[in-house]
Amino acid sequence: MGRMAGKVALVTGAASGIGRACALVLAREGARVFAADVDDDGLAGTCALAGGEPAMAAIRLDVTSEAAWAEAVGEVERRAGVLHALVNNAGLCIAAPLLETTTEVWRRQQAVNLDGVFFGTRAALPLLAQAGGAAIVNVSSVAGLTGVPGLSAYCATKGGVRLFTKAVALECAAARIGVRVNSVHPGAIETPIWAKMQSDGRLDPGSNSVEDLMAGTREAAAHATPLGFPGAPEDIAEGVLYLCSDSARFVTGAELVIDGGVFAA
Numbered sequence: 001m002g003r004m005a006g007k008v009a010l011v012t013g014a015a016s017g018i019g020r021a022c023a024l025v026l027a028r029e030g031a032r033v034f035a036a037d038v039d040d041d042g043l044a045g046t047c048a049l050a051g052g053e054p055a056m057a058a059i060r061l062d063v064t065s066e067a068a069w070a071e072a073v074g075e076v077e078r079r080a081g082v083l084h085a086l087v088n089n090a091g092l093c094i095a096a097p098l099l100e101t102t103t104e105v106w107r108r109q110q111a112v113n114l115d116g117v118f119f120g121t122r123a124a125l126p127l128l129a130q131a132g133g134a135a136i137v138n139v140s141s142v143a144g145l146t147g148v149p150g151l152s153a154y155c156a157t158k159g160g161v162r163l164f165t166k167a168v169a170l171e172c173a174a175a176r177i178g179v180r181v182n183s184v185h186p187g188a189i190e191t192p193i194w195a196k197m198q199s200d201g202r203l204d205p206g207s208n209s210v211e212d213l214m215a216g217t218r219e220a221a222a223h224a225t226p227l228g229f230p231g232a233p234e235d236i237a238e239g240v241l242y243l244c245s246d247s248a249r250f251v252t253g254a255e256l257v258i259d260g261g262v263f264a265a
């Protein structure tokens, strides 16, 4: 029997990369998954890979919108009646030195990476608390544990996610509502975010092809990673699965680093 059999999960940023892998791994382990994103085509691709409903359903959700969160959680409640796992994964990374970081770029990353996690956690917590055992996993970054030059705005959001996670974990524990809350900190994972981060957060690389941007980052990531290669989205998804599952029943407020050894140095 799957490790998520009989459970219902909601994954944000599920149209691509790590979110897609999380949705597919949770579905593989028997969860009924609601895959949420603003990218309809990508979401359709994720759902098709899982064989469509009832294993997986797409929900259009802009995580920066409180109203959209209320609708999405309402839809999960209407259709499934329960929610056991929320994976706050949607994210945006825009590389820029501090003096070139515009207020708009700062706010756009705050809105998706930090407001999105806050809105999602607050909106879903009442439903999660009714499940009799549930988990929230917030996808932060190694850039939420240490400073990275050229990523100050992104680091600020991911550091915020790390401590938000711990505070909510302690509140939930004290309230005895059976909701565990943990963060995951990926190192360099090969996803389209590598191309987007050099192109104002969008897959619009201008004169450079996406593959050129990916190849450059792949090489740099391999050099910077003690294991000698970048991670795959599934490497993160397996950690997220553990934290969502009952195997992690004694784990809350923790930070799971999955980075090929970078943080050991």
Ligand SMILES: NC(=O)c1ccc[n+]([C@@H]2O[C@H](COP(=O)([O-])OP(=O)(O)OC[C@H]3O[C@@H](n4cnc5c(N)ncnc54)[C@H](O)[C@@H]3O)[C@@H](O)[C@H]2O)c1
Pocket: 012, 013, 014, 015, 016, 017, 018, 019, 036, 037, 038, 039, 042, 061, 062, 063, 064, 089, 090, 091, 092, 093, 112, 139, 140, 141, 142, 185, 186, 187, 188, 189, 190, 191, 192, 193, 194, 196
């Ligand atoms: N790939 C890495 O190297 C890496 C490293 C550390 C942390 N992370 C984190 O992992 C998470 C997933 O990133 P990824 O690498 O899979 O990137 P990705 O670009 O492949 O996927 C991000 C997804 O988030 C979605 N998204 C963006 N804004 C949204 C919004 N407002 N509402 C809903 N969905 C939205 C995008 O449409 C996309 O499908 C992010 O939080 C990222 O910061 C990634």
